[in-house]
Amino acid sequence: MPKFNPKQIQHYIQALQEILSTTQDAANHVSPYFVKLDDARQANQLAEMSAVDFAEIKAEFDDVVTIYQENATKLADLKAPVRWLGVNKSLANNYQKYAEATAMMANALDVDQQTIDEVKFSQSEEDQQTYLAKVQANVGKIFGTAG
Numbered sequence: 001m002p003k004f005n006p007k008q009i010q011h012y013i014q015a016l017q018e019i020l021s022t023t024q025d026a027a028n029h030v031s032p033y034f035v036k037l038d039d040a041r042q043a044n045q046l047a048e049m050s051a052v053d054f055a056e057i058k059a060e061f062d063d064v065v066t067i068y069q070e071n072a073t074k075l076a077d078l079k080a081p082v083r084w085l086g087v088n089k090s091l092a093n094n095y096q097k098y099a100e101a102t103a104m105m106a107n108a109l110d111v112d113q114q115t116i117d118e119v120k121f122s123q124s125e126e127d128q129q130t131y132l133a134k135v136q137a138n139v140g141k142i143f144g145t146a147g
Contacts, residue, residue: 012081016139016142019071029060033061046115047114054109061102064102065102068099072095097134098127098134101123102124104127
């Protein structure tokens with residue numbers, strides 16, 4: 001039977017909290033850009049949006065994708081305590097899919113044409129919602145059994 005290692009648990013929880021905090025900070029930062037884009041999209045006014053604003057939104061989306069991909073790698077590489085091996089593997093997989101869904105949204109923006117691929121954008125929204133809920137459920141299992 002594996003030996004209980006409180007330092008490993010503490011390290012894991014701290015690393016996980018850092019990843020989750022970075023994720024939340026990135027989401028909070030990009031949210032106003034998403035709202036601005038979505039408002040213009042819903043009002044069919046993308047063409048009226050300045051090219052600078054559209055390019056800035058795309059750049060912000062790309063930055064968030066980079067952060068999420070880095071976090072996905074950190075999660076995949078994180079050594080989980082034995083009691084959380086399964087849920088950590090599921091968490092890393094769901095977070096990776098969340099990062100991929102976010103990338104799909106960023107890639108749906110065409111700066112040159114100042115258009116959005118609506119199929120990709122809508123699928124991305126749906127996938128992000130699905131995988132974020134799964135990530136939250138995984139995190140809930142970990143923190144529900146921590147301590």
